[in-house]
Amino acid sequence: MKLLLVEDDEQTGAYLKRALTEAGHAVDHAASGRDGLLLAAGETYDVMVLDRMLPQVDGLAILRTIRASGVKTPVLLLTALGGIDDRVEGLEAGGDDYLVKPFAFAELLARVNALARRPPTQDVQTNLRVADLEMNLLRRTVTRGGRRIELQPREFQLLEYLMRHTGRVVTRTMLLEAVWDFHFDPKTNIVDTHISRLRSKVDRGHAGELIQTLRGAGYCLREPD
Amino acid sequence: MLRSASLRLAALYTAAFVAAVLVLGVVTVLTTRAALSRQFDARILSESAALVQEFRVEGLTGVSQAVQERDRTPGALDYGLVSADGRAIAGRLDEHRAIPGWSDLGLSQPDGERERIRVYTSSLANGYRLLVGGDDESIEAVDALLAKRFLLAIGGVVMIGLLGGYSLGRGMGRRIAAITGAAEAIIDGDLSRRVPEARGGDDLERLAATFNRMLDRIGALMESLRQVSNDIAHDLRTPLTRLRGRLEAGLGARPGPAQVAAIEGALGDLDAILSTFAALLRIAQIEGGARRAAFQRLDLAAVARTVVDAFAPSAEDAGQRLELEDGDPVFVDGDRELITQMLVNLVENGLRHAGPRARVRVRCRVEPGGAILAVIDDGPGVPDSERERLFDRFHRLEASRSTPGSGLGLALVAAVARLHGAEASLHDAAPGLEARVVFGHGGRTLPNPNLTVSGS
Numbered sequence: 268m269k270l271l272l273v274e275d276d277e278q279t280g281a282y283l284k285r286a287l288t289e290a291g292h293a294v295d296h297a298a299s300g301r302d303g304l305l306l307a308a309g310e311t312y313d314v315m316v317l318d319r320m321l322p323q324v325d326g327l328a329i330l331r332t333i334r335a336s337g338v339k340t341p342v343l344l345l346t347a348l349g350g351i352d353d354r355v356e357g358l359e360a361g362g363d364d365y366l367v368k369p370f371a372f373a374e375l376l377a378r379v380n381a382l383a384r385r386p387p388t389q390d391v392q393t394n395l396r397v398a399d400l401e402m403n404l405l406r407r408t409v410t411r412g413g414r415r416i417e418l419q420p421r422e423f424q425l426l427e428y429l430m431r432h433t434g435r436v437v438t439r440t441m442l443l444e445a446v447w448d449f450h451f452d453p454k455t456n457i458v459d460t461h462i463s464r465l466r467s468k469v470d471r472g473h474a475g476e477l478i479q480t481l482r483g484a485g486y487c488l489r490e491p492d
Numbered sequence: 493m494l495r496s497a498s499l500r501l502a503a504l505y506t507a508a509f510v511a512a513v514l515v516l517g518v519v520t521v522l523t524t525r526a527a528l529s530r531q532f533d534a535r536i537l538s539e540s541a542a543l544v545q546e547f548r549v550e551g552l553t554g555v556s557q558a559v560q561e562r563d564r565t566p567g568a569l570d571y572g573l574v575s576a577d578g579r580a581i582a583g584r585l586d587e588h589r590a591i592p593g594w595s596d597l598g599l600s601q602p603d604g605e606r607e608r609i610r611v612y613t614s615s616l617a618n619g620y621r622l623l624v625g626g627d628d629e630s631i632e633a634v635d636a637l638l639a640k641r642f643l644l645a646i647g648g649v650v651m652i653g654l655l656g657g658y659s660l661g662r663g664m665g666r667r668i669a670a671i672t673g674a675a676e677a678i679i680d681g682d683l684s685r686r687v688p689e690a691r692g693g694d695d696l697e698r699l700a701a702t703f704n705r706m707l708d709r710i711g712a713l714m715e716s717l718r719q720v721s722n723d724i725a726h727d728l729r730t731p732l733t734r735l736r737g738r739l740e741a742g743l744g745a746r747p748g749p750a751q752v753a754a755i756e757g758a759l760g761d762l763d764a765i766l767s768t769f770a771a772l773l774r775i776a777q778i779e780g781g782a783r784r785a786a787f788q789r790l791d792l793a794a795v796a797r798t799v800v801d802a803f804a805p806s807a808e809d810a811g812q813r814l815e816l817e818d819g820d821p822v823f824v825d826g827d828r829e830l831i832t833q834m835l836v837n838l839v840e841n842g843l844r845h846a847g848p849r850a851r852v853r854v855r856c857r858v859e860p861g862g863a864i865l866a867v868i869d870d871g872p873g874v875p876d877s878e879r880e881r882l883f884d885r886f887h888r889l890e891a892s893r894s895t896p897g898s899g900l901g902l903a904l905v906a907a908v909a910r911l912h913g914a915e916a917s918l919h920d921a922a923p924g925l926e927a928r929v930v931f932g933h934g935g936r937t938l939p940n941p942n943l944t945v946s947g948s
Contacts, residue, residue: 369766421801447802451833454840460806
C-alpha cells in the first residue's frame, strides 16, 4: 500500500517510516504540516497517518482541508496521551480512526491495514464467509460446515468484526472500541476471555482453527493454511 | 493621591454639586427679583390710585397737601404733581416731560449722584399729572444678599466635597492599598497572605472576602498539585526502578529467550507507567470540566448491562460472580464514555479486592435521593476510617499495596462523579463494600428523548 505519514518528530517519523516500509508499504514521510498538506492534496494514497499536533499547519487542519476538497482517503489520526476530547474532534473533522501516543507499532500497523479499502464488493453485504464459516447478517445466524452455532449478541458482534477484517490483524484495543465502545484500557483482559469463549464455539470440533492469536499483536481470523 | 479613583470621583461630584447650587442660585435670584418687582409696582399703582381718588374728591389743593404730607413721611415713595405747562406744584418728582404710564427716570440726589427710579404717571383733569415712583434699591439689595449667600453656600459645598472626597479617598485608598499589598505579597511568594476582612457588608468588603476565597481555592489547588507531584514521584519510582532493572538484565543477557523475556517485561512495566500517566491526565482533564459540553441523555442501566456483560466471563473464569440487579432504564444526563469507565473501575475494584469466590452485584435504580449506580461486593470490606481517603489519588490500603493497580481508579470515579454533580461514596455492605454513585439530578426516571423523536 502507498501511505502518507505526517509526523514532525524526526526520530519517531524515521522509525515509523522504516517499520512501515519493512511491513511492505511504500511510505512518503512529511515532517511538517505544510509539506504534509502539499502531499496529501497532490498525491493519491491508500491510507494517511496524520499527527494531530504539528507546527504551522496541524493535523486537523490538513484533514479538514483535504476533506473539503473531496479527498476520501482513509485517515488515521495520532493524538497525544490523555486528550480524551481529541477523538471526537478528530472524527468530526473527517478522521476514520485515531490512535493515542505512545502506541505499540503493531497497533499502528493493524489499524492502517484495517483502514485500507477492501476491493470493491457488492454494496449491501448480507453474508460473510470465511472457509466453511458463514454468517447471515439479516437473520443473525452463524453456521460452520452447515452446523448452526448459537452466539450471544456480543459474541456475534465480535465475530462479525473479525470476519469483516478477515486475514488482517485486529488488536485488543480495536475490539474494545468496536465491540464494547470502550475507549480506555480496562486492567482486566476481557477481550481474551471473550475470544476464547467465541473460539470454543466456532473452532471446537472443527479441523482448522479460524481464530488465531498473534502474540503481542492481537487476533486474526483467516483460513487455515 | 490624584490618581486615586475615589478622589477623582469626589472631585467630579463636587463639581456637579457646585453647578447645581449655581443654577439654583440664579433661578432663586431671578424669581425673587420678579416677585419683588411685581410687589413694588403694585404698591406704586395703589398709591397712584389713592391720590387720583383724592384729586377727584378734594381737588388740586387736597392732592398737593396729601403729596406734601407723604413727602415728609420717612420711607415713603416719591411723588410729584406737575401742571399742564410743566410746572412742579408739589413733591420731589418735578419731571415735567413724564408721559402717562410707566417710565424709568433719573433723579438727582442731594449728594450729586443720580438715582434711578421707577415712576408711574397718571393724567389728572386740566392737564395736571401725578407722578408716583420709588427706587428699586431694596430689590437690588435683596438680590445682592441672595447672591452673596449662594456664593457662601457654593464655597461650603466645595469645602465639604473636597474634605469628604479626601477622607473618603483616604479610607478607600487604605483599603485598596491593603488589597494591593496582599496581592504584591502573594506575587512575591507569600502564598499564605490574605486581605484583612473587616465586618460590614459593603462592596469592598465583599471584594476582599471573594478575593480571599479565591486565594483559598488557589491555595488548595496548589497544595493538591504539590501533593500529586510528590505522589507521582513516589509512586513511579518503584515501577521505574523495576523497568531499569529489567533493561539492565536484558542488556547483560545473551541474545535469546532470556533477553526477549526481559524486553517484554520492560515493555509491560513501561505500559503500566504510561497507563498511570494516562489516568492522571484523564482525571486532570475531567476535573477541568470541559467535557460537560458533551453531555447527553443516557440509560445507566444499559451502561451497566454492557459492563456486566463484558466482565462477567472473566469473573467467572476467576471463580467469581458478577451480576446485574434490576433491569428498568434509569436516565441521567452525562458523558457515556466517562460513566462507562467509572463503572468499569468500580467493577474491577470490586472483583480485585473482594477475593476469590466473591459475588459482585451491580445495582442501578431510582431511589428517593436520585438515580443510583452501585457496585456491591461480599469481600472483606474496608475499615470505616479508610473509606473516604480511598477517593484520593494514589491512596491505597496497605493490604493492597502488593496487588496491581495504580491507586487512581477511585480518584477517577470521584472526578467523573463530581463532573456529573453526582456523589461517590463507600459504604459497609456487611459483609463487603458498597461503592455508590448518586446522581441527584436523575431523581426521577427521565423520559428517553430518542423514543419521542424517532417515533418508530
